[in-house]
Amino acid sequence: VAQAKVKANEAKQKxxxxxxxxxxxxxxxxxxxxxxxxxxxxxxDFLTRKS
Incomplete structure (x- = not known):
């Protein structure tokens, strides 16, 4: 059970x-x-600017 928790934590971190x-x-x-x-x-704006 403890190892499963460790693996689950590793998966969660990843x-x-x-x-x-x-x-x-x-x-x-x-x-x-x-x-x-x-x-x-x-x-x-540059192209539509009035000269």
Missing amino acids: AQMTLNKANDAKDRINRSNKELRDLIKQIR
């Missing part, structure tokens, strides 16, 4: 680490998407 990595990746993607949207907006 799952948490995987979740943390996935959340970090999601945050990076969201930041990149925001930067890309901002760049597109700047380009659009």
Whole structure:
């Protein structure tokens, strides 16, 4: 029983680490998407600017 608890804890820790990595990746993607949207907006504003 004790060994099963240890294995379960290890699995839980690995799952948490995987979740943390996935959340970090999601945050990076969201930041990149925001930067890309901002760049597109700047380009659009530049192209539609009146001279």
